[in-house]
Structure formats: C-alpha cells, structure tokens
Amino acid sequence: MENTAINLAKKPQTIDGARILVVEDDAEIGDLVERCLAAEGHHIHRAATGADALDKSNDIPLDLAIVDLGLPDLDGMILVRQFTSRYGIPVLVLSGLAQTAQRVRGLEEGADDYIPKPFEPEELVARVGASLRARRQASSGPTVSGKRIRVDDWIVDILRETLFDQDGRAIPLSNAEFKLLQALLDHPNKVLSRKHILNMTHTDMDTTERSVDIQVTRLRRKLEQNGTRPQLIRTVRRLGYMLVADRIEPID
Structure with missing residues (x-):
C-alpha cells in the first residue's frame, strides 16, 4: 500500500471553500468533523480506510487532509507521508489524548498540526483555518x-x-x-x-x-x-x- 501512486498533476483549486479529505473510520467523529467544516463552507470528502483515502486523492484536487492515525487497514502515518511529501498538501493528524508519541511522530513526518480527541468544534475550525492560511501565505512566496x-x-x-x-x-x-x-x-x-x-x-x-x-x-x-x-x-x-x-x- 505504501507504493500506491498519488496523482501529482492535480492542484488544489480553492482556499476559501477548501476541498478537505477527512480520513476517519469512526462514523460519529467523521460526521462531527464534516458538519463543523461544511458549516464553514468547505467541501468535505470522506474515507474510512487508508486505501479509500489514497483512491480519492487520485480523483480529487485536495487542499487539506485530516487523518486519523488508527485506521483499520494501514498505519495512518503512511498517509501523512504520502500527502505531505508526495502530494504537497497540509495534513492535520487526529489523535487520542493518550497518544503523545504518535502525535509527535506525526509532526516529525510533516503534519502541520494535530487535533486531539475529543476536540471542541471551535478549535477544529480554527486549526483548519490556520493551516489553510499558512499554506496560502507559503504559496505566495517566502x-x-x-x-x-x-x-x-x-x-x-x-x-x-x-x-x-x-x-x-x-x-x-x-x-x-x-x-x-x-x-x-x-x-x-x-x-x-x-x-x-x-x-x-x-x-x-x-x-x-x-x-x-x-x-x-x-x-x-x-x-x-x-x-x-x-x-x-x-x-x-x-x-x-x-x-x-x-x-x-x-x-x-
């Protein structure tokens, strides 16, 4: 699965109303993330497995990905590496409060930030907005x-x-x-x-x-x-x- 190709030719089309891929196998958490971000005008795509996430990344020009590390089919860190190093989009890691080592590892692998579980909707929206702003600033020059x-x-x-x-x-x-x-x-x-x-x-x-x-x-x-x-x-x-x-x- 690590060798699954990601389409590098696709470029994000928007910042406002961003295309966001939510990779989360817990339906309740995924629904909460989708509701919070859709209310801000973002376009949300869902994946419950790593394989589905990689497939969607080939078909959708993404602006940002939110990745749960505890996926049923592969280590979520694989997606962090794929999205950041090969596809070049910001990644926010979803992680349980007790998984400090995993959160640190995610940041070291290139994730822009982490969202602890459980999280407050306002914090989720703020962190997503901060990552999108930072990427917009970076794309306009140093x-x-x-x-x-x-x-x-x-x-x-x-x-x-x-x-x-x-x-x-x-x-x-x-x-x-x-x-x-x-x-x-x-x-x-x-x-x-x-x-x-x-x-x-x-x-x-x-x-x-x-x-x-x-x-x-x-x-x-x-x-x-x-x-x-x-x-x-x-x-x-x-x-x-x-x-x-x-x-x-x-x-x-």
Whole structure:
C-alpha cells in the first residue's frame, strides 16, 4: 500500500471553500468533523480506510487532509507521508489524548498540526483555518524574504533584528529571543517541537529543551498583553509552540 501512486498533476483549486479529505473510520467523529467544516463552507470528502483515502486523492484536487492515525487497514502515518511529501498538501493528524508519541511522530513526518480527541468544534475550525492560511501565505512566496514583516500589530525588522510595536516604538530583544521569533515566523500557524526550535535557532548542543520554554516566556513578556493567556505564541500541550497570527506579510 505504501507504493500506491498519488496523482501529482492535480492542484488544489480553492482556499476559501477548501476541498478537505477527512480520513476517519469512526462514523460519529467523521460526521462531527464534516458538519463543523461544511458549516464553514468547505467541501468535505470522506474515507474510512487508508486505501479509500489514497483512491480519492487520485480523483480529487485536495487542499487539506485530516487523518486519523488508527485506521483499520494501514498505519495512518503512511498517509501523512504520502500527502505531505508526495502530494504537497497540509495534513492535520487526529489523535487520542493518550497518544503523545504518535502525535509527535506525526509532526516529525510533516503534519502541520494535530487535533486531539475529543476536540471542541471551535478549535477544529480554527486549526483548519490556520493551516489553510499558512499554506496560502507559503504559496505566495517566502514570508521572511522582505526586510520588514508585519505580524498582526507588530513589525519585525529582519536586517536590524528589531521588533517594533504598533506605535513604532522599538522593543529590545536579545539575540536568542530574536532567533526564536524568527523560527516561529518561518513556520506560522504550525506546531514546532522544542527540539525543532533548538535546531533552527542553532542553539549550543549542550542547551536543554527547557531553555526554549525560558526564551518563550521572556519573548511573551514583550509580545503578549496577557501573559497568562497568550494569543500570539500558543503552547501546544506536550508538543511545543505555535505562532498564531491572522496577518503575516512583508511591508517592503
């Protein structure tokens, strides 16, 4: 089944009203996902097995896939690899709360995010929207290619390694804080593990993953109005951190 071909010639046709494949063998969960996303105007296609999902991917130009890892006929991780590396669409992993190792593995295989079971409909809709926005931004060109980047109400000056608030005031950042911000900015609306962040920021190999938590706390103090309920840098329990922004765009 791993060698099943996926039609690479097909391209997603929409972002708004996206074509989403829901791969879930539990009918009740599948129905819930379909109702939530259809209410947002998305076009939902269903598959209860990995084989059916691969067949549908050959016939439907998909914008996004939601994949349950516990499928009856094959390891859902196979679909994650197929959709991300061969077909190039964002994948959200469905996973039980007790399956932390599987969720981490899914992200390492290229999944954009995970949706824990049980989930709140509002969170499902938000995560799907974030993944679609991130992919739309990525397809329009590298986010950080400009000299200055707008991130919601903030301005990030890449060359000067400086952060400015909406009133134009410079917010001093340490070198480590700026590297962290840039790593998150390079992967907007996507969960990054602590290990991944360490690798991207070229932190000394002796540094522990706990240091990422410390830098996130320091950066939040400068970015977040409410440090106890952060909106821009979200914690994804047991997995890592995610930059959640509605607007990320070069302004030069």
